[in-house]
Amino acid sequence: MSLYEIPITKLSGIGEKRAALFRKLGIETVGNMISFYPRDYECWSDVTPIADAVPGERCVVRARVATPVNQTRLPGGRLMCKLRIGDDTGFLNLVYFNNRYISSMLRFGEEYLFMGKVAYDRYGRQMVSPEHRVAADADAITPIYNLTAGLNNHIMVRAAKEALSMLPDVLRDPLPYDILNRYQLCPLSYALQNIHFPSDMQAMEKARHRLVFEELLTLNLGMRMMKSRSQEDTAIHMPTDFTPEFVERLPFTLTGAQQRAVSECVADMRDKPSPMNRLIQGDVGSGKTAVCAALCYHTVKNGFQAAFMAPTEILAQQHFENFEKMFADTGMHIELLTGSMTAAEKRHARERIESGESDIVIGTHALLSESTVFRSLGCAITDEQHRFGVAQRARLASKGDHPHVLVLSATPIPRTLGLIIYGDLDITVIDELPPGRTPIETYFIGTDKRDRALGFVKKQVDEGRQAYIVCPLVEEGEGDLELQNANDYAAELMLGVFKDYPVGILHGKMKAKEKEKVMAQFASGEIAILVSTTVVEVGVDVKNATVMMVENADRFGLSTLHQLRGRVGRGKHKSYCILVSDHKGENTEQRLTTMCRTENGFEIADMDLKMRGPGDFFGNRQHGLPQLSIADFSDTETLAQSQEAAEFLLKISPDLSDDAMRLLRAKIKQLFRTTENTMN
Secondary structure, eight states: OOGGGSBGGGSTTOOHHHHHHHHHTTOOBHHHHHTSOOSEEEEOOOBOOGGGOOTTSEEEEEEEEOSOOEEEEOTTSOEEEEEEEEETTEEEEEEEESOTTHHHHSOTTOEEEEEEEEEEETTEEEEESOEEEEGGGTTOEEEEOOOOTTOOHHHHHHHHHHHHHTSOSSOOOSSOHHHHHHTTOOOHHHHHHHHHSOSSHHHHHHHHHHHHHHHHHHHHHHHHHHHHHTTOOOSOOOOSOOHHHHHHHOSSOOOHHHHHHHHHHHHHHHHOSSOOEEEEEEOTTSOHHHHHHHHHHHHHHTTOEEEEEOSSHHHHHHHHHHHHHHTTTSOOOEEEEOTTSOHHHHHHHHHHHHHTOOSEEEESGGGGSTTOOOSSEEEEEESSGGGSOHHHHHHHHTTSSSOEEEEEEOSOOOHHHHHHHTTTSEEEEEOOOOTTOOOOEEEEEOGGGHHHHHHHHHHHHHTTOEEEEEOSBSSTTSSOTTSOBHHHHHHHHHHTTTTTSOEEEEOTTSOHHHHHHHHHHHHHTSOSEEEEOGGGGSOOOOTTEEEEEETTGGGSOHHHHHHHHTTSSOSSSOOEEEEEOOOOOHHHHHHHHHHHHOOOHHHHHHHHHHHHOSHHHHTTSOTTSOOOSSOOTTOHHHHHHHHHHHHHHHHHOTTOOSGGGHHHHHHHHHHGGGSSSOOO
C-alpha cells in the first residue's frame, strides 16, 4: 500500500481532533507528511561566547548552570524562575515565566546549549525563556515546519520522524538511473531523510537540489503531456485565409509583429490536423486585440463562431464596442454576454448563440456557464491569461468540438518561466509597438517631492486630462502602518489638494458591481483622479489618462509597475509615470531606476525574476498550475536542467510508457491531482 493511502491518524499521538489540524496544512496521509518539507532549520553548532552576544540578536551560547533555579510568585499568581549560566567569557541570567518544570530540566553544574535573544538590563545580560538542549546535541540540526494554531514544531518533528520510519528499506526511485547519473542527483531515500533531518547543511542542500529537480521535472513533463494530449484531430477546418480581406478594412497598418502573429495562428488553423493551442504574449499596447479581431473574422468567414473571454465586465464591454466598430458593415453579429445582464437579456443572448445567429461572442465567466451553448464554436480566445487558470481555458474550449484555442497575456514572462507556465501552448511574441505610441516619461522621487508631484497631477487635470494614484494597501491592519492606504489617502486628497476635483476610489474588497461602476465613471470622465490598489492593473483603456503615480513603489515588483504604467500613454497626449519611495536600499534604487530607463517589458521581467523571484508573475498562486511543495522558479539553473531532462525522457518515450518511467508517471498524476486537468 502506498504511504499516500495511509491516513495521518496511523501515526502515534494523532487522533481525529489533531488530524483535523494536520489537514489544515494539507497533510491527510503519511505520504503527505513526508512531502511536507521544512521551511527552515535551526543549527545549534554555531556557538557565540556570552561576552560576544549582540543585544537583540538571536544566538546560541554553550554554558554551565551556575546557580540553582530560584522560583518566585509575581503579583497575579504568575511564576517566575531565574538562574545564572556561565562560560569562560562571562555570565548570563535566564528568566522563565510560568514554567514549573524548568528546575527539573536544568541541573546545577551541567552544560547545555541555550538559544534566544540576549538583552541588557540593570542586572546585566539576560535571556528570556530561551530554548535549550544538552551540549552533546551541539551538531544536531532541527527542522522548522510551517504550523497552524494547535500544532507546535515538536509535534511536527515527531510526526515526520515516524512517517520516515515507515518508508520501505528499499525505496524505488521515480527518476531513471540515467537522469540521476547525468545530473549527479542523490537517491530519493537519501533526499527524504536529509531534507527533514540533515546530517549537516551540505547534506540538506544536496537533498533539496534533488527534490527541487524532481518536482520541476515532473511539472515539465506533466505540462508537455497535456500539450500532446491536446493534439487530437479537430473537425474544425478553415482552409481559406480571409485575414487579408479583414486587414484591408482596417484604418491602420498592422506592425510586422502583428502580421507575424496573425500568419502563425492562421497556419495553425488551416494546416494542422489538431487544434491550435497558442499564446500571444505582447507588451501593454502592442496590438493584441487587432490580431484577435483578424482571427475572429477569419473564423467566421470560414463558417464558425468565435468566443472572446475577458477577465472583467468593463473589459468585455470595451472589447465589444471596439469589435462592433471594426466589424461594422460586415454583416457579422457581435454578441455581449456578462453576469450583470438581466436574466432575460442573458436568455436571449444565449438563444442567439445556440442558434448560430451570433457570430462573435464577447463575455466574461458567463461564457463558461452550462447554459451557454455554441452552435459551432471554432475559435476560443481568453484575454489576460494570468487571470484565468488552465481549467477555465479548457472549459471554454469544451464548448466546441476541439476548437482552436488562443490565449493572450500582457505580462512579459522570462523564457524559462514561460516554458513552465505555458508549457501546454505554442508561444508567439509581439515584440513591436504600433507607430505613434509616445514614450511614457517615468520619474523616481522621494516623499519630500510628493506635494510637487500632486501639483503636477492637478495641472494635468486642469488641462482636461485624468490620473491614477496607486497605493499598496486598502486599510489599516493589512500590513505596515507606514504604507499609504487607499481609503485614507483618497479621503486626504478629497479634503485637501483635490477638494475641488472629482476623486474616485477602487480596491479589491469592493463588490464587482461597485468596481465596474467606478471604472465606468473614470472611463467616461466623471472621475478625474482615481485612487486605487493594483486592481487597476488590468483595467479599462482610458485614453485621456496621462499620469500614473505609484506610492510606496518599492513594495511592487517591476512587472506589476510595468503593467500599471501601461494604463497611461494610450492616447494622443504625453503621459507620465511617477514612482514615489523613500526606501534607500541599493536593490530598490536599481529596480526603480530600471523602470525610468526602459519600457521594454521583457527586459523588466528578466530583472524582476533575478531580483525578486517569480512571485510577481503568479501572485499568491501559480494560476492554473499545481501547487508545488519545494521548487522555486527563481532557481533558473535547476529549471533549465529539468527542461533539458524532460526533453531527453520524452525522446526516449513520448508517452512515458517505458517501464523505467512508470513511477515518474505516477508522480505526474500525484502532482496534478489538485487541478481539473488530471492526467489520464
